[in-house]
Amino acid sequence: MKGIILFKSRYGNTRQYAKWLAEDLNFELRDFSKFKKKEIANYDQIIFGSGVYMNKMDKIQKVLKMFRDKPIVIFSCAGNPGIEKEIEDIKMYNFHHDELSFHHFFYLPGGVDFSKVTGFMKFLINIFRKILEKKKNKTYEEEQILKGFTDPTHYVDRKHIKKIVEFIHQT
Ligand SMILES: Cc1cc2nc3c(=O)[nH]c(=O)nc-3n(C[C@H](O)[C@H](O)[C@H](O)COP(=O)(O)O)c2cc1C
Incomplete structure (x- = not known):
């Protein structure tokens, strides 16, 4: 069986x-x-994976168009350690229902380290940080985002790929 992993990764x-x-x-x-x-x-x-930035997976629209006729495995790697609600948000912002049933989606925990961000994105997230800091009654997710500025998180672990490896072996 011949396979390829395609990825887009900023950090x-x-x-x-x-x-x-x-x-x-x-x-x-x-x-x-x-x-x-x-x-x-x-x-x-074929497996495609990318990071999530401001709710959007990098290159996802191009990928969904390119693989309209061939089901592939798609994984996103974002800031949360595997919180169901946040994974649902990633699905909602990036896929239609039919795309989720055609392809096979997985989530792999990444982490957040805003100190790695440079250029225009850094400028944007600093504005976002100031707005969030001033906000009263912050949600749990907003508190977690703010934590990312001072306490970087890193959940990347080889054990998380097991579910994708098993899935590929079964198909
Ligand atoms: C500018 C920026 C925006 C981000 N936005 C989100 C987001 O909307 N949702 C999320 O769950 N994670 C978000 N993250 C966390 C990234 O998805 C996470 O760090 C991911 O592992 C990045 O993948 P990469 O290291 O391959 O670039 C963001 C991170 C950065 C730096």
């Missing part, structure tokens, strides 16, 4: 999961930007 967490998956499954590993649609037929199994 390294998704890339790390993609590397572990490529090792365990003996699949090729490639940045999504270097993959061409005409190559789809060369692979039996």
Whole structure:
């Protein structure tokens, strides 16, 4: 069985999961930007993973369009350790119902470290931070985001890929 892991990663967490998956499954590993649609037929199994920024998975619209006729495994890697409500939010912001039933979605816990953010995004998140800090009656999620500015979190662990590896072996 020939397979490939495609990924988009800004800060390294998704890339790390993609590397572990490529090792365990003996699949090729490639940045999504270097993959061409005409190559789809060369692979039996395709996995795509990306980070989540302001609720949106990087490149997800392009991926859903490219793989409209071929079901693939899609994983997102975001800031929460695996909180169901936040995983549901990621699904809601990035997929239609039919896309979720056509493809196979998994969530892998990343973490948050805003100190790695540079450039215009840094400017934007600093404005966001100031707005959040001033807000009264913050939700749990908002408190967690603010914590990310002072206490970086890192939930990346090889054990989390087990569910994807098992799924691929079953198909
Ligand atoms: C600017 C920025 C925005 C983020 N927005 C979200 C978000 O909306 N929801 C979430 O769950 N995680 C969010 N995160 C956390 C990232 O999804 C998490 O760090 C992920 O592991 C990044 O993947 P990467 O290291 O492959 O780039 C954000 C992180 C940054 C730096």
